[in-house]
Amino acid sequence: MPSYRELAEAIRRVLLEGGVAPKRQVLPLPTGQFLVMPAADHEVAVCKLVVVEPERTPMVQAEVWARRLATGEVFHLPGEELTQRRTAALSLLAATLLAPRREGALLVVGPGAQGLAHLEAFAEAFPLTRVLVRGRGRERVLAFLAKARELGLEAAEWTGEEVPEDVAFLVTATPSPTPVLPPKVPDGVFLAAVGSYRPEMREVPEALLAQAALYCDTEDALLEAGELQGVARPVIPLREALLGRRGEGRFVLFKSVGHALFDLAAAKAYLGL
Secondary structure, eight states: OOOHHHHHHHHHHHHHHOOBOOOOEEEEETTEEEEEEEEEOSSEEEEEEEEEOTTSSSSEEEEEEEEETTTOOEEEEOHHHHHHHHHHHHHHHHHHHHOSOSSEEEEEEOOSHHHHHHHHHHHHHSOEEEEEEEOSOHHHHHHHHHHHHHTTOOEEEOOSSSOOTTEEEEEEOOOOSSOOSOSOOOTTOEEEEOSOOSTTOOSSOHHHHTTEEEEESSTTHHHHOGGGTTOOSOOEEHHHHHTTOOOOSSEEEEEOOOOHHHHHHHHHHHTTO
């Protein structure tokens, strides 16, 4: 499996060099939703199939099929792991580009698979001074703390009401329909909000949006992310940020809902292209 830095570089190349991906198709199921996400460029065609069933564990099951166009070879890739890692790599790419502070503590709200992937990604690329975590499941919190310590990091549960001043990187990775953060964060924080993915979901309180330089993974997030519904201020897609466009605010908010182009990038990295 490619490193998080390698995945971030693959995403950067796809965003700048181009690829084609229609809007995701969402079909209703008796127990949830079925999502179909195709994408292609001149080398690879991919399709990710996802079943989301909120009342089941795991809630999300995914698989990725990829075809190398030059040879016709077809590959069945590990969809859930690829999705977890490419989402964290996407946040890492945005942080590498946009984070005002390059060193400090990491705070993760949501210690599940995405939270763990973000812990690994940020530990791979930044000098973290310590790690904090908050979550509802006790076993997941303890597993997250154990993983952070395994990486050689000081780790503790965040139990306060305010985000500590030494936090430079903040990640929300929950399916919460209501905000999981207080209305203020320290200046210069890089916040990656990756958990909420529907218009009725909102991990980040409205008060924070008014203070942030706003970025998103693609323009689709403007329609899909609850936090971005009705926002009157500019929200800059990551591709435009890579080309030099910047927003204004006392901290950075990067909102990610996912896109088939990132699956294409991850598949290309996985295949060594």
